[in-house]
Amino acid sequence: MTFKRLAALAGAGVLALGMAACSSTGGAPEGSEGGSGGGTVDTPRKTVAMITHEVPGDSFWDLVRKGAEAAAQKDNIELRYSNDPEAPNQANLVQSAIDSGVDGIAVTLAKPDAMRAAVERANAAGIPVVAFNAGMDSWEAMGVKEYFGQDGFIAGQGVGERLQSEGSAKALCVIHEQGHVDLEARCAGVRDTFPAAEILNVNGKDMPSVEATITAKLQQDPSIDYIVALGAPFALTAVQSAQNAGSTAKIGTFDTNAALVDAIEGGDVQWAVDQQPYLQGYLAVDSLWLYLTNGNVMGGGAPVLTGPAFIDASNIDAVAEYARGGTR
Known part of the structure; x- marks a missing residue:
């Protein structure tokens, strides 16, 4: 078995990318080492809301957020991250982002039916929405522009x-x-x-x-x-x-x-x-910057796959350094 063969049957591709940086508003973290590299763009400042179904204490979301913050730092974006594990509350966070006049929204769709109306309101307000991590079978029908994650x-x-x-x-x-x-x-x-x-x-x-x-x-x-x-x-x-x-x-x-x-x-x-959560966060934010500044849309109407791939004793050394650095 290979994931490549299974994914090919679904007609999807896989992107791989490695970056590093972190902060709650898209800037570099205090005491961080290294950074995302490459400086920042000179496009006008934009504001992006990222809303997830994170359960507090789940380290998966630390990786998502670090990727999002690295992209925000590079793209001159103010990143507003919020989360709630309860879908109705998550939908309310989307509405709050709409009301605050953000330029773009990145959202997870773990329970898409509960999020549908909020996404529709964002679309009606002219705010582009991308999805990541959850909602592979729902994002396109909901009017979401792009999706990043694994099947x-x-x-x-x-x-x-x-x-x-x-x-x-x-x-x-x-x-x-x-x-x-x-x-x-x-x-x-x-x-x-x-x-x-x-x-x-x-x-x-x-x-x-x-x-x-x-x-x-x-x-x-x-x-x-x-x-x-x-x-x-x-x-x-x-x-x-x-x-x-x-x-x-x-x-x-x-x-x-x-x-x-x-x-x-x-x-x-x-x-x-x-499934490369860091990459999911990075692409969600970076894709909104590309759309807002140049009208680009990734994937050609198909989801952009960030996984899956097996990590085991045979290849753990290839990712161990990054995992211990908090980006894998």
């Missing part, structure tokens, strides 16, 4: 094929936010190519509950030999759950962070599916 279903299919190749008999796919369209697409993809996968819903806002729920499931069903987490913090929690339950189940996951790199190097986690 969750294709990524899940690749995981299912890997489970087969590793000889797994039964896997557990752990969804940490019920109703999140991309997370559900990932597990659906896993089950498409590996039917012996069971879905377990947990409360991702309560990590002790996540640990207890996975532990109880492993104790209840010793035949589970693989746990597929959908985020790095949940994979690390699954490692603890397996230990608690006395289970020998292996752990794979979607997404990375510095601690997960250590876990792959140490053998506690077998692999991670990388």
Whole structure:
């Protein structure tokens, strides 16, 4: 199995890009080393709102935000980042951005039906909207100009094929936010190519509950030999759950962070599916600058894929430095 083959079937391409910088309004962070490089553009100052479904404490969004801030620094953009895990509140944040007169909006569409009206109001106000990370199947119908992310279903299919190749008999796919369209697409993809996968819903806002729920499931069903987490913090929690339950189940996951790199190097986690969150944040902001200043639209009406790709012991050295630097 290769993700390239699966993605080709969907007729999509993959972009790769590496940058580094961080600040809450698009400038360089205090005490940061290096930077995004290349200076800044001389186009007029623009304001972009980025609104996500981030759950506080999920390190994935630190990477998204760093990418967005690097692009904002380069593009002379004031970046206004806000987040709420509840879709109605996220829609209210979009409305607040509209009311404040921002020049562009970048938004995640984890629960697209709840976001539809807010996106329509932004379009009616003449504010361009791009989407990233979640909403692969909804963005175009909602009038969103561009989409950046991975195809969750294709990524899940690749995981299912890997489970087969590793000889797994039964896997557990752990969804940490019920109703999140991309997370559900990932597990659906896993089950498409590996039917012996069971879905377990947990409360991702309560990590002790996540640990207890996975532990109880492993104790209840010793035949589970693989746990597929959908985020790095949940994979690390699954490692603890397996230990608690006395289970020998292996752990794979979607997404990375510095601690997960250590876990792959140490053998506690077998692999991670990388969708390049830093790149998603970077492209979302940079694409709005390109549209606002030059009328450019990326993708030709198709999503711009930032993944997926496997990271495991065979190639972890290629990304470890960047992960520990907070950009992978």
